[in-house]
Amino acid sequence: MVDGGKQGKLFLAFFRVGIFGFGGGPSSIPLVHKEVVEHYKWMDKDEFSDVLALGNAMPGPIATKMAGYIGYRVGGVFGMINAVVATTVPTVVAMILLLTVLNTYKDRPWVNGMSQAVVPVVGVMLAVLAWDFVKKSKSSFGWVLTVVMIAASLFLLEWLNVHPAILILSLLLYALIFGKEKKKETPPAGQVSGGDTQ
Numbered sequence: 735m736v737d738g739g740k741q742g743k744l745f746l747a748f749f750r751v752g753i754f755g756f757g758g759g760p761s762s763i764p765l766v767h768k769e770v771v772e773h774y775k776w777m778d779k780d781e782f783s784d785v786l787a788l789g790n791a792m793p794g795p796i797a798t799k800m801a802g803y804i805g806y807r808v809g810g811v812f813g814m815i816n817a818v819v820a821t822t823v824p825t826v827v828a829m830i831l832l833l834t835v836l837n838t839y840k841d842r843p844w845v846n847g848m849s850q851a852v853v854p855v856v857g858v859m860l861a862v863l864a865w866d867f868v869k870k871s872k873s874s875f876g877w878v879l880t881v882v883m884i885a886a887s888l889f890l891l892e893w894l895n896v897h898p899a900i901l902i903l904s905l906l907l908y909a910l911i912f913g914k915e916k917k918k919e920t921p922p923a924g925q926v927s928g929g930d931t932q
Contacts, residue, residue: 740809741816743774748801748820753828755797762797764859766804776808779870791902797821 747769755762763786770776777785789799798818805817871880890896 737809741813744805744809744813744817745820747774748805748817749824751797751801752821752823752825755825760796760860761856763800764863766797766800767863770804776804779866783867783870787902787906791899791906793899 748766751762751765751769755765767782771779771782785800785803786796789796789803792799798821801817801821802814806814809816868880868884871883875883887901890901891898
């Protein structure tokens with residue numbers, strides 16, 4: 735049975751993401767975070783980070799992938815379709831209407847000013863989300879390792895032009911391999927390593 739209230743919330747959440755996510759996928763991520771983590775609390779920050787990392791490692795637009803997964807998680811198959819439609823269809827309709835109007839007035843200065851004014855706002859939204867991720871990394875790894883990882887990622891992405899998906903998949907594989915080894919080294923609860931418990 736389809737939960738109308740939940741589906742309505744899903745549609746509204748991803749409708750807002752689709753309509754206000756100026757500048758493409760990356761600019762919509764803070765909006766998804768605001769709706770999913772802060773407003774409706776469908777997942778916590780850690781879960782959102784995992785979804786974002788995996789979404790970035792896979793092909794296709796990030797906003798659509800996240801809408802599909804979160805919609806499925808919250809409302810099943812219908813929720814997935816609902817969230818994807820809410821993210822994409824209103825934006826496509828708005829784009830057709832806006833581009834028709836903007837092409838008519840493309841030589842006017844206010845048209846250029848309108849599109850340029852959005853850029854700093856998107857930059858601030860991305861910076862706030864990035865700082866949240868830095869703080870989360872600091873609590874897991876400490877400042878030194880966090881700064882080293884940020885610097886190494888910046889070097890690989892900007893100077894060596896490594897694709898973000900390759901970097902994310904490499905880190906996931908590293909965590910998978912070395913995470914298992916650390917689990918094996920940890921003694922079971924109630925057992926003290928290296929001697930008798932008497």
